[in-house]
Amino acid sequence: MERDQPPAEASRCPICGRPTPADQFGFVECACGWGGPGDPVESARGLSRRFTLLDRRLATRIARRELARIARAKRAESASSLLYIALLSALSALIYLVIGALLVGSIFLLAQYVMQGAWLGVALFSMIVLYLLWTLFGLPSRVHGIVAPSSAYPQLAATLGEVASQVGVKPPKWVILHPGAGFYITRRMLWGRALTPRVAVGVGAASLGQMNDRELRAVLAHELAHDQHEHSFFGRFFGGAESALFNIIDAMHGGIETNYKGRTARMRSSTSSIGALVGVVVVWIATIPLRLLWLVFHMIRLRLSRADEYEADAVAVECYGAQAFINALTAVLATAETMRGARVGIRQEMAKRNNPNFYSELRRHYAELPASYLGPMRQKTLRGYRTLEDSHPITPDRVRAALALGAPEPPATQPAAPAYGVIAPAGSADTETIELQLTRLLFDGGRKRRR
Template sequence: MRAHPHAVRAVFLLMGFYLLGTALLTACAVATYVLFLWAPVISSIPLILAVPVLRGLFVLRVPTGTRPGLPLTEAEEPRLWHTVRELAERVGTDPPSEIVLTADPGASVTEDARFLLPVPGTRRLHLGLPLLLGLDEAQVRAVLAHELGHYAHHDTRLVSLTVRGRTQVLRTIQHSESFAHWRRKKAVDGHLRKAAKAAARGRTRKRRKHLRRVVLLRRYSGTSLRMLIRLYTAYGNHYLRSTLALSRRQEYAADRAAARITGRAATVSALREVPVLETAHEQYLRGYALMGVEAGLLPPHGEVFGGFGALLAARAPELAALRTGPPRSAPSPYDSHPPVADRIDRIRELPADAPGDEDARPATALLSDPGRTARALEDVALAADLRGLPRAAGWPELLHHTMEHGARRSTSALRRALAAHTGGPATSTALLAVIDAGGLDALAERLPVPAGEAPDPRGAAYGALHDMFLAELTERNLVRWEFSWQRAARPLLVHPVAGSDDGAAALASAVTAAVARPPDTAPLRLLLAHAAAGR
């Protein structure tokens, strides 16, 4: 089998790392011998520098970067497998051995290549469920053709080589920085202790000797460390720029393969859409799927990942603004992928093609049962500590428990301050009594001031009071939280006040009156009494 030129270059770059390390170890050995003969005081410095080099050279394990996922068999998902096989044949490569569904909004291919040899291995196609939920079939076919193009160009066989080189160079630099700094500090501290003991015993000569060693260690070990780090950094920069430039060329080639097979329009559309899905997915995880983790609650089974489709449907107008075009950015020699705008421009420069894939059906049609698949993915992709959490009956229940937990936690500082101020239980009744007695300023001074902010007792008091009474209304089920895929949650009074169920507005007005000068707690008392009476 003829070696691929990119593979040969990757091997030589990796060999250069080992040759550099061997040369440094030889230099350390020679320097140690010479210094031992002529300057024994600093003869240990080369040995100190040799340790991180040795550790970097013999880090043989390469991180695999595997992601938890759900293997999809051909019997379970025949349509998806048929699509992948068809595209692989058209691209001109063998299909993957496995298709693994992941929870990430992306797709990738891997190959278990032999150690340092670009020979075929087990192929895996990783496909993110968010892509199937957010793209149509034509776009997903373009994504799949792009990834299969990496197989056709033998890109995946080089990953172990390039990752090994990056990992070992970076780890050697890190070891050089951390170990040499620790070893030098230990040696300096030891000589300082010996100098202090010598001074205590009146041995001036020994004290000067140890202090001289401290000066030499600080001067020469620091210089040697900087030289070593600069040397490895220079090689690391060369290695990164070379291998990442290769990665960018591979992306362009895979784009051309996708455009040739599925058409320029579908390929450009997929390139525009994937960054939008990545942004929306991050917001979905943070604001919806994982919002109840601190409260010890998860969405219904299958909705942790499957609910992303509902967010996309509800926020279609908002997401449409992001599809106008990716922002243009200057390419960096340290990027593994070219800018999306540049990739789109190159695809448009390709010769006109025949009409490509125009299937606008949701890509979930490639799955036999999307709901079942989403539930099965949760069982393998969620961390073990999350899988054991109880499930909410629905999104509104999850939101209510999450907001109740957050409100309760945010009032802990006020409750502690109130208990210390009154010497009794920290209840809303006690708080209103303190305000009526004119003790709000004294109570506010007990509240912690956020780092970097100027003290604002009244502002802190407003926020604390608002959170405490909101927590009480939530705990007593006098407020229900309105769940929405389109906007932030808002509290609604279960029993409206004066024809309005806007709990946020009513509570804000009542708390503003309570922290005014002079304070007026009547609106707060009325709100609590009205809500309780209505129940």
């Protein structure tokens, strides 16, 4: 990629001092691991800086190899050899065995406490048993969004049907309209709605105002492409093992750490905080074998999870073109950023204009932003710093891969229409009522969701 001499004013890497020109996509990164202006590694010092840079370089090596493969083959597909699948299966089985052993041990202790009548122990171990069951099997949980069969939104159902036939899958029958920005596909119990697990597509209503209909199709194509492998037997088996183990480690740490923090805040008695600190160290040491197991599994599964993401992206690019896909990706990211940074400001605007609809106010907010601001803002949200911890490629790499596929841009048959009208419910001429409902959901809080 060293076709051009760095221009005289090219920024220098603040870590190693080498000149670092932007690549042809406008992204800046340095071979030493620096990921461009604003990279948090700039403020890190000593060992933590060295560790972060090492992590970056290793992750970058993996990313470069993947991107080179995609550019060469002009396609992205999860190459999974039999040996690789066998290894992942064996490790997953080991993880389930460990969790099973923890479960059996906890049930045994619970029985002991019940017989002794030690009710504190009974309460504690009932909770542990329930938690282990939850990590293994999952329990229905309330969805922060409006759950409905896709037929409740005729335009969205038609779009989903069209995208599904392009991708070559069955369209999902359930839709979760949620007040945020992201899109996802999930297979879950829809509490109170459907008693068996259903495939549902999550639609972030806030992003719709920044997309046209083709961009919406591209993002839906990505999600529907996920459906094929994420809900396959192996996908669920491997993914389930990793997240179950992660939840257990997280819970062990969370339990002791909240104790510790709570205590130091309430009473500054040094003996109890030292006791809690010892507890933290003990739990940390006790979870080392579990953490090692998780780390090994995570590193091995990385290849599959990253390949899955590239593959889903490639499906979207092949169906709707790289430009529509990249625009959709940036629309979702920029909206997520706005929801984090400007939500309160937009709420104040709503009050000032006496507009009860957050989503129409959000569209007005974007329409009033100057184009000179929008472009750089979108470019900024497209940033990402590589780390081995991530099971997904960073956004700049997804953009690079999308362009490297060299898929032909489909001709625009008709002018692009804004996408937000697609969630108009059956029998309703516009989106006002549904957006008011989503506005209430947005500000009434509800639990925070990942993804």
